[in-house]
Structures are given as C-alpha cells and as structure tokens.
Amino acid sequence: MTLLDELSARARGLSARIVLSEGSDARVLRAAVMAADDGVAVPLLLGNAEEIYSVAEKQGIALAGIEVVDPSEPADCERRAAALFALRQHKGLTLENARKLASSPLYAAPLMVREAEADGCVGGAVHSTADTVRAALKVIGVKPGNALVSSFFLMIPPVNSAIDSQALIFADCALNVRPNAEELAYIASDTADNANRLLSEPPRVAMLSFSTLGSAKHPDATRVADATHAVEAMHPDLEVDGELQFDASIVADIAERKAPKSTVAGRANIFIFPGLEAGNIGYKIAQRLGGFLAIGPVLQGLARPANDLSRGCSVEDIYRMMVLTALQTEGAKREYAKI
Template identity: 45%
Template sequence: MDILNKIKARASENKKRIVLPEGTEERTLRAADEVIEKGLADIILLGDPKQIEEESRRLVLKNISRAQVLDPKKHPQKDEYIDLLVELRKAKGMTREEASKLVENPLYLAVLMIKSGDADGEVAGADNATGDVLRPAFQIVKTKPGISVVSGAFIMILQDKNFGENGIMVFADGAVHPNPTAEELAEIAVTTGQTTRNLLSFEPRIAMLSFSTKGSAKHEMVDKVVKATDLAKEKDPSLHLDGELQVDAALIPEIGRKKAPGSDIAGNANVFIFPSLETGNIAYKLVQRLAHAEAVGPVLQGMAAPINDLSRGCSVNDIVNLVAITATQAMGK
C-alpha cells in the first residue's frame, strides 16, 4: 500500500470533521463527494445551500446530501461566533459590527468553527489566494505553543526506493517562510519532525542542509544552519538530526561516511530542512520534474490546528488527498 493510501486508510478509521469554506466551487464539490463516498472525513460545506444543491444536481453528485451545509449569512451559531471573534480580537479594537461582517466570510467562519471545537480542520485555496486563507488562521487559531513560524512541508514520493524511507522523503520549507532566522529554522526542523511522525508514521532522520559539511566552508549562512541545528536539538532532544550537511553528504552513504564520519544522519536522511524558501522551493520542483517524483503538499505545519492551503490550479484529486492529510493531522493533534 502506497503512502497516500495508508494516510487515507488512517483517515477513514477515525473520521474527523473537515470544513471546506469554498463550498460552491466545482472541484471542491466533486472532491467532497468523493471524500464522503470513501468515508475519509465528515464534510462541512460553507456556502449558499440553494447554490450548493443546484451545483450538486448539475454535477450529478450522489453523496453531497450527507455533508453538513452551513450558510455563512444565516445559521444558528452566528451570534456565538461573533462574540468569540470580538473577544479574540478585542486587543486589536474589533467591534461587533466588524465581527458581524467577517463571520459571513467563509474563510473566517471556518477558522472560528475550528476554534470553537465545531470542526477539526480546514482545506481551502482552490478559489482563494494563500494570504486570504492564512490571514484568519493566524488571527484566530494562531501557532502551536512554543512555535512562532508556519512552514510548508512537501512529501516527496520517489521512484527510486533506495532514498529516504523506502522512497519517501520530506522537504521543508518549500512554501511559506522566505528567509528564516536560526531560531525559526530550528522550529521548522522540529515541526517537520512532528509532521513526519504524525502523518507518515516513520522516525525522521533530519538533515539540516547547507553548502558546507561540518565546517568545510565558512560563511554567515553556514553559521545560521549550525546554530539552528543546536537549537533544534535543545527544543526536541528526541529528534535524530544533524547538520550542517551538504545534500550529497546527507543522501549518499559513501559520501556521508567520508564527509561526516560518525554521523548517523549523513547518507541516511529522510527529511531535508533547507536554509531558505528559495532553496527548498527550487529543490522540490527539480526533484519533482527531473526525478519524476510525486510532490504532495504543501502540508502546513506549526498551526495550532490543521489548516491547509491548496493551489488555485489544484485538481479534484489534490483536494481529496489534502482532506485526508488534514484529517490525519487532526488525529495527531
């Protein structure tokens, strides 16, 4: 069974409530129908119930009637969510009038449902920009205790099973934070280790990547990775990680033994932490295209609840996969 099927099997064993705020969007509706049919999650659709019904009928969807449909403009808990938003944002001067308008925005309503315990996770972005999806998440759900930075991990499914964990590797950050400090890079390493354990059920072996291996080069960019490695070990002593390592030393056993003798990560890594967003983003796309790897994600990590952002060019299958991943993240939470 491949890794995505394993994730889906776990999701179906303990169904979570996943809210889809883009409830009238065609790909979202098709994905919701498939998720319900396969029993991967309990689906909450936000949108005009009449429009959702008409679209479902037009698309000949057979399972949408089993989703919970919530109208953002009028529903029984609207006043309750308005009160919650005013309380959460009172330090920022949030008025009840402003909150009343925001609660009618499906992206805000979805996050308020999670904060209230009425949903376990959210998937959005098929019809909205990343900033619009994440803004209410940062304002309302916020980050995990002890974590200040949100990052995006990509699950790389390689054809060559000799690399990583039987062909599975995790790359971070490839999606969110452009130039993390040493402290932020350490947090990215810790949360990526947690994502790997929770989502993929194998023990992470984390390489903190650089253009230097164990002092072979001197530069402030190398110093950042060295410091981040030490900080990550302090934050979570249970993690197996090492750095700084060049990518070949992290990936190829004989090179790892030569460049970093005595390291249990060198030549054996299954998780790569990149020193910047540009390096992570370039690397995952190169591996995806040149090695014909499947890149699943980004899986957002560091949030206090599972909230994941889609590409606006996503497919129905992408949404189904991300719903299953979000449901599995919710189990770990």
C-alpha cells in the same frame, strides 16, 4: 499497500470533521464526495447553500449525506462573530466588522475549527495562500510555545526510485522567506513531529546548506549549524545533523567522504531548507524532473489543523489534503476542547 493507502486507512478510523471553505467550487464538491465515500473524513461544505446545490446539480454531483453549512445563517454567524470580536477586539476589530468576517467562508472555516464545530479546515482552491493563511493565523493562531507557522511537502518517490524511504519530507517550501536559527529549529521540530505522524520510519533530519559541517565559512552556514544545535537541545533523542549539503544528506558514499561520523548523512528522510528560495525551487525540481508526487504545502505550527491549497489544485490534491488534515487531528480529544 502504498504510503497513501496506509494514511487513508488511518484517516478512516478518525472520523475527522473537515470543513471546506470553498464549497461552491466543483473540484471541492467532487473531493468532498470522494472523501465521504471512502470514509477518510466527514466533509462539511461551507458557503451559500443555494449556490452549492446549484453547482452540484449542474455538474451531476450527488451530495446526499454531506452537510452544507451556510456561514451567513443568523444565529451561527452571530455566535462566531462574538467569538471573533472577543479574540481580535484588542487589535481594533469592531463587532460590525467581526460579523462581516464571520459571514465569509474564508473566516467562518477557521472559526468553526476554533469553536470546535470542526476538527480542521482546508481552503485555497479559490482564495490566495496569503488570504487563507492570514485568516488561519488571525483566528486559530500559533500553537502555544511555538515561534512561527511553517509548511512542509510530503514527497512520494516514483515507482522504481533509488530512494529507500516510502516518502521524504521537505520544509519550509511555502511560507518563511529567510528564517533565523531559532525559526529554523522550530521548523525542524514541527516537521519531525509530523514525520512521526505520517511516516512508518523514524525521522532523520538533515539541516541543509551549501556547506557540510564547516566545509565553508559563511554566516548563512553558521545560521544552519546554530539551528541544528537548537534542535538537538529541544529533542535530544531526535536524529538530526547539519549543516549538510544535499548530496551528503542522501547519498551514502558521498556522506562517507564528507560526514563519516554522522548518523543522518546518507540516510536522511527529512530535509530542512535554509530559506524559501531553496525550498520552493527544490521541491519543484524533485516534482517536475524527479517525478515525485508533491503533497502540500501542509501547514504546521498552528494551534489547530488548517491547510492551504493551490488555486490550480486538482480533485485528487484536495482529497489528499483532507487525508493529511484528518491525520493532523489524530490524538485530539474527541470532545473538541476549545482553544
């Protein structure tokens, strides 16, 4: 059984209600049907009902048994608008504008998650990442005690790869341009938490740099070393080391020469990049040249699960994101206690 098969099997036991904010997109419709048929989630299609059913009919997609939610339905819209107004009026949001936002799928989806109508939401097949993440931040917000929202990619190696692990995790490859030491520490902490949820092996976190354990003297290397110390203080039992160069973090014989006392070097499965340039370029090199399957970016650090898609996503990409979003709800109280 592959890791994706294992994750899907676990998702089936959760019956997580995942609201899809772009319900009239044919890819979203097909992914919703696939998820419902496989039992990995209970999809909720959000949007104009007439338009959703029209697209489904034209595309030959049977939506039997899948719930369609129209965010402009007066009673529900007014209730969500009131919740949004109460949440954002201190930022200058008026009730009239709250009603406009609540009637839009982009904001109705995270509102449904916040108000416990759904366990998680997925969007971004049509809307930009900036718009999708902004709505989630404004409505769901950052997890209490956390410093920021970040992202990770689940990287599945190709068949016959030299990588021993079922998967690697790269972070942050999508959101934070140049995190400071504290922010890097939170990114590492959240990524390790998600690794515990997704991987069948314990997380071993490499804090990446162009330097290995002081081999280069530069403020950027010091920033990563400081972040490593912060993670160690936050999670004394977590295997984490840094700063490490990428080769020292994953190649055993190089690790033996560069970091012989490290318990992470040469065997890392979590890679925390020092900034967005390195992270975004790194995952795409692994994907395009190394043949890795890159699933993400998966958002982390939010108070409730909400995830973003690429506008170039496939049906399979949406399906996989629904599985990961469902797994992010694992352990939540089934009465959906409100934030």
